[in-house]
Amino acid sequence: xxxxxxxxxxxxxxxxxxxxxxxxxxxxxxxxxxxxxxxxxxxxxxxxxxxxxxxxxxxxxxxxxxxxxxxxxxxxxxxxxxxxxxxxxxxxxxxxxxxxxxxxxxxxxxxxxxxxxxxxxxxxxxxxxxxxxxxxxxxxxxxxxxxxxxxxxxxxxxxxxxxxxxxxxxxxxxxxxxxxxxxxxxxxxxxxxxxxxxxxxxxxxxxxxxxxxxxxxxxxxxxxxxxxxxxxxxxxxxxxxxxxxxxxxxxxxxxxxxxxxxxxxxxxxxxxxxxxxxxxxxxxxxxxxxxxxxxxxxxxxxxxxxxxxxxxxxxxxxxxxxxxxxxxxxxxxxxxxxxxxxxxxxxxxxxxx
Amino acid sequence: xxxxxxxxxxxxxxxxxxxxxxxxxxxxxxxxxxxxxxxxxxxxxxxxxxxxxxxxxxxxxxxxxxxxxxxxxxxxxxxxxxxxxxxxxxxxxxxxxxxxxxxxxxxxxxxxxxxxxxxxxxxxxxxxxxxxxxxxxxxxxxxxxxxxxxxxxxxxxxxxxxxxxxxxxxxxxxxxxxxxxxxxxxxxxxxxxxxxxxxxxxxxxxxxxxxxxxxxxxxxxxxxxxxxxxxxxxxxxxxxxxxxxxxxxxxxxxxxxxxxxxxxxxxxxxxxxxxxxxxxxxxxxxxxxxxxxxxxxxxxxxxxxxxxxxxxxxxxxxxxxxxxxxxxxxxxxxxxxxxxxxxxxxxxxxxxxxxxxxxxxxxxxxxxxxxxxxxxxxxxxxxxxxxxxxxxxxxxxxxxxxxxxxxxxxxxxxxxxxxxxxxxxxxxxxxxxxxxxxxxxxxxxxxxxxxxxxxxxxxxxxxxxxxxxxxxxxxxxxxxxxxxxxxxxxxxxxxxxxxxxxxxxxxxxxxxxxxxxxxxxxxxxxxxx
Amino acid sequence: xxxxxxxxxxxxxxxxxxxxxxxxxxxxxxxxxxxxxxxxxxxxxxxxxxxxxxxxxxxxxxxxxxxxxxxxxxxx
Numbered sequence: 001x002x003x004x005x006x007x008x009x010x011x012x013x014x015x016x017x018x019x020x021x022x023x024x025x026x027x028x029x030x031x032x033x034x035x036x037x038x039x040x041x042x043x044x045x046x047x048x049x050x051x052x053x054x055x056x057x058x059x060x061x062x063x064x065x066x067x068x069x070x071x072x073x074x075x076x077x078x079x080x081x082x083x084x085x086x087x088x089x090x091x092x093x094x095x096x097x098x099x100x101x102x103x104x105x106x107x108x109x110x111x112x113x114x115x116x117x118x119x120x121x122x123x124x125x126x127x128x129x130x131x132x133x134x135x136x137x138x139x140x141x142x143x144x145x146x147x148x149x150x151x152x153x154x155x156x157x158x159x160x161x162x163x164x165x166x167x168x169x170x171x172x173x174x175x176x177x178x179x180x181x182x183x184x185x186x187x188x189x190x191x192x193x194x195x196x197x198x199x200x201x202x203x204x205x206x207x208x209x210x211x212x213x214x215x216x217x218x219x220x221x222x223x224x225x226x227x228x229x230x231x232x233x234x235x236x237x238x239x240x241x242x243x244x245x246x247x248x249x250x251x252x253x254x255x256x257x258x259x260x261x262x263x264x265x266x267x268x269x270x271x272x273x274x275x276x277x278x279x280x281x282x283x284x285x286x287x288x289x290x291x292x293x294x295x296x297x298x299x300x301x302x303x304x305x306x307x308x309x310x311x312x313x314x315x316x317x318x319x320x321x322x323x324x325x326x327x328x329x330x331x332x333x334x335x336x337x338x339x340x341x342x343x344x345x346x347x348x349x350x351x352x353x
Numbered sequence: 354x355x356x357x358x359x360x361x362x363x364x365x366x367x368x369x370x371x372x373x374x375x376x377x378x379x380x381x382x383x384x385x386x387x388x389x390x391x392x393x394x395x396x397x398x399x400x401x402x403x404x405x406x407x408x409x410x411x412x413x414x415x416x417x418x419x420x421x422x423x424x425x426x427x428x429x430x431x432x433x434x435x436x437x438x439x440x441x442x443x444x445x446x447x448x449x450x451x452x453x454x455x456x457x458x459x460x461x462x463x464x465x466x467x468x469x470x471x472x473x474x475x476x477x478x479x480x481x482x483x484x485x486x487x488x489x490x491x492x493x494x495x496x497x498x499x500x501x502x503x504x505x506x507x508x509x510x511x512x513x514x515x516x517x518x519x520x521x522x523x524x525x526x527x528x529x530x531x532x533x534x535x536x537x538x539x540x541x542x543x544x545x546x547x548x549x550x551x552x553x554x555x556x557x558x559x560x561x562x563x564x565x566x567x568x569x570x571x572x573x574x575x576x577x578x579x580x581x582x583x584x585x586x587x588x589x590x591x592x593x594x595x596x597x598x599x600x601x602x603x604x605x606x607x608x609x610x611x612x613x614x615x616x617x618x619x620x621x622x623x624x625x626x627x628x629x630x631x632x633x634x635x636x637x638x639x640x641x642x643x644x645x646x647x648x649x650x651x652x653x654x655x656x657x658x659x660x661x662x663x664x665x666x667x668x669x670x671x672x673x674x675x676x677x678x679x680x681x682x683x684x685x686x687x688x689x690x691x692x693x694x695x696x697x698x699x700x701x702x703x704x705x706x707x708x709x710x711x712x713x714x715x716x717x718x719x720x721x722x723x724x725x726x727x728x729x730x731x732x733x734x735x736x737x738x739x740x741x742x743x744x745x746x747x748x749x750x751x752x753x754x755x756x757x758x759x760x761x762x763x764x765x766x767x768x769x770x771x772x773x774x775x776x777x778x779x780x781x782x783x784x785x786x787x788x789x790x791x792x793x794x795x796x797x798x799x800x801x802x803x804x805x806x807x808x809x810x811x812x813x814x815x816x817x818x819x820x821x822x823x824x825x826x827x828x829x830x831x832x833x834x835x836x837x838x839x840x841x842x843x844x845x846x847x848x849x850x851x852x853x854x855x856x857x858x859x860x861x862x863x864x865x866x867x868x869x870x871x872x873x874x875x876x877x878x879x880x881x882x
Numbered sequence: 883x884x885x886x887x888x889x890x891x892x893x894x895x896x897x898x899x900x901x902x903x904x905x906x907x908x909x910x911x912x913x914x915x916x917x918x919x920x921x922x923x924x925x926x927x928x929x930x931x932x933x934x935x936x937x938x939x940x941x942x943x944x945x946x947x948x949x950x951x952x953x954x955x956x957x958x
Contacts, residue, residue: 517934518933518934519934520934520937653912657909668913669933669936670933672913673913673916673917673933673936674933676917676920676921677917677920677921677930677931677932677933677936679930682920682921682924682930685921685924686921686924686925698918698921701917701921702914702917702918705917738914
């Protein structure tokens with residue numbers, strides 16, 4: 001009798017203290033992780049994808065050349081393409097690969113566009129970029145594989161599992177936002193698009209330095225092969241794309257390799273560098289001197305892309321879908337509101353200076 | 354594998370589970386396997402060294418034991434036929450063989466240690482001489498320094514000598530001996546335990562004892578607090594200062610003395626807390642290595658309370674053998690008749706202490722800094738030994754014995770003296786150390802202590818607050834420890850109190866620990882020795 | 883024995899060697915004292931206490947020390 005009592009008392013103690021410690025850890029973790037929606041917004045979109053209904057017929061995967069250059073609203077309004085951009089800063093090719101794997105778990109689009117700028121990086125570049133890409137992913141084998149493929153030497157897998165371990169010393173610079181956004185972050189993108197409104201013309205663009213070796217590494221090709229195979233397996237049309245930009249340089253030797261790869265694997269490759277058909281003007285359509293497009297440029301480019309997709313892939317026009325149309329009406333309103341707000345901010349900033 | 358790593362915690366968990374799942378008689382094998390896995394993490398190339406040391410010392414000790422058995426049998430069988438002199442001769446012959454075995458293994462292992470640890474030191478000294486003569490310098494060799502070699506070599510040698518001295522019998526099972534040499538909690542930084550201290554803990558079966566396991570975990574947690582919250586944080590400021598000897602002079606050096614004392618103690622004793630705690634989890638009691646060293650009233654006392662197992666090793670295996678060997682006793686006799694009783698009696702102590710401190714210095718590291726550090730300790734201890742009668746008279750005259758204020762003075766004096774001696778660790782050369790320490794009173798920059806300059810050395814206000822709290826806690830724990838185990842005292846408290854105490858410490862490590870990206874996960878200082 | 887006690891008292895006048903059996907455990911004798919004792923014993927009894935006999939049990943009391951000396955005299 002007495003023994004039983006002691007057992008239950010112990011059991012209760014262990015359970016209660018376990019619960020208390022776990023909830024403390026959970027709350028601390030929510031508090032201390034950086035809130036991307038108010039900080040480095042480039043890390044917020046990967047997680048936002050899961051909030052949108054999985055009914056996209058186009059998925060775009062890549063880095064800032066995707067999420068700042070393509071306006072999903074234009075693709076919808078003019079071509080009836082319901083697209084989502086799974087973009088993150090400095091996204092590496094294996095991250096694109098695992099993001100694709102992750103996406104295919106939720107839905108099967110008609111086409112997937114992969115940005116191949118990242119073919120030039122065979123090594124993880126920076127911890128913070130890894131974090132921005134990986135933290136937003138939901139847990140799955142794809143995420144685990146993506147983490148192991150991406151970690152730099154100083155990183156640890158456990159710090160992805162328990163981000164508290166990574167951000168434990170952030171208590172020193174907490175802000176009100178950290179408390180406010182503990183449990184839910186504000187959306188920052190429109191279907192993965194991050195709008196930029198500034199204008200900074202491309203001037204004095206430096207020449208590309210000749211490289212010793214232009215061949216993309218085997219590691220990158222391995223992942224590209226994996227991407228190709230995934231798309232084949234799911235019956236998804238794969239398009240490799242290089243976004244329009246004047247800098248950094250996209251070498252002809254690189255272009256040739258991608259052309260060859262696309263031909264060999266019977267997939268499409270769309271290189272938009274120096275493509276006059278698009279109608280971009282890098283004096284007005286870029287916000288950072290020719291690296292990325294501003295909203296004006298993105299809309300021009302999206303029109304080109306939509307037309308190209310329609311003629312080259314026969315992607316379906318979903319504007320008949322009433323539910324989607326309704327959603328997009330709302331999104332269009334948000335888009336316009338954001339645009340005018342951003343322009344207002346811009347005007348104020350230039351007044352200040 | 355570092356104690357401060359996710360890998361180690363995972364490793365420990367796995368070993369713990371397996372250890373208490375297997376039948377008792379297999380438990381030590383689990384520890385042996387775990388220890389070798391632990392060692393393999395440091396790199397397979399190191400393995401050959403520890404295996405070589407294990408095998409040679411085990412074999413030599415075994416031979417010594419067998420020789421003794423053979424002698425016993427022979428003497429027993431021929432009890433009647435042998436005369437006293439013959440027996441004596443036979444014994445002497447056996448002793449000679451045993452000594453040969455012992456010295457052979459001893460020199461071999463010290464040789465390995467010397468080669469991997471001191472080759473480059475020797476080369477650079479030779480180069481300095483060659484340089485003076487204007488010759489071509491010899492290239493340094495790249496030798497791997499096997500993990501914990503100074504520690505496990507000393508453990509193995511203590512066993513060898515103890516068997517030779519018949520203090521302990523030789524272990525028949527080479528695998529059991531291998532576990533003693535490689536037991537993973539004490540592999541990296543000690544303690545330098547003795548075989549008879551660990552034998553029963555390592556090889557007898559243990560059932561899961563909740564209190565023992567939780568005490569072990571608590572001890573480890575406290576070690577993590579010391580290491581991660583205090584040592585790894587204060588080191589940021591310390592390296593800023595010691596790395597720039599042009600800027601940080603005068604009063605800064607005094608700050609360095611204080612910082613380094615705290616860092617070294619928190620780092621080293623914290624690491625030992627982790628080791629001893631981990632041992633306790635498996636039911637193995639490792640010897641203590643620290644006994645509140647900063648409360649010592651003299652340097653001699655300090656060395657009985659700091660790095661205790663190393664001090665004991667040097668006393669037992671270097672100091673005594675040298676002081677009581679025949680030539681030394683003869684010298685002592687000669688000096689007493691020729692130099693008078695006072696000096697005569699001490700000459701042997703002086704000589705053997707010199708050897709001990711030279712060895713202690715060299716053991717700590719292959720550089721002149723450590724040699725001078727060791728000899729400075731020697732000098733201070735000998736001088737205070739000479740002054741002791743004077744002190745005693747002073748104490749009696751002014752009746753300060755037992756006076757609290759006087760005790761505090763003694764403790765502060767010892768702390769400062771040891772602190773300044775320790776500065777040999779912090780600078781790149783002996784001369785720099787002398788210059789920096791000698792410059793303390795002439796820096797003319799006492800204002801840096803309060804004018805905010807100390808905020809410019811890489812530590813923020815938050816860092817100082819954490820450090821102050823950590824140091825205060827460490828001090829309070831030491832104060833409480835004087836009247837018995839702190840964990841026992843906490844254990845006697847109600848559950849809620851215990852829960853709050855341990856959870857707070859856990860959260861302190863988690864949130865205030867200086868770990869992960871942004872902090873240089875600094876190695877334990879004592880790894881390299 | 884008396885001779886030995888006399889010397890020990892000279893070393894630490896404040897210790898009662900007749901009764902104290904924790905000379906080492908309580909840190910009354912330190913390593914320097916032990917060396918003094920051994921060299922003195924070497925003179926007095928012509929006995930060499932080698933390093934292997936320097937264990938706490940042999941030095942914790944005057945009696946233990948005396949027993950050790952007697953043992954070594956017999957052995958030699």
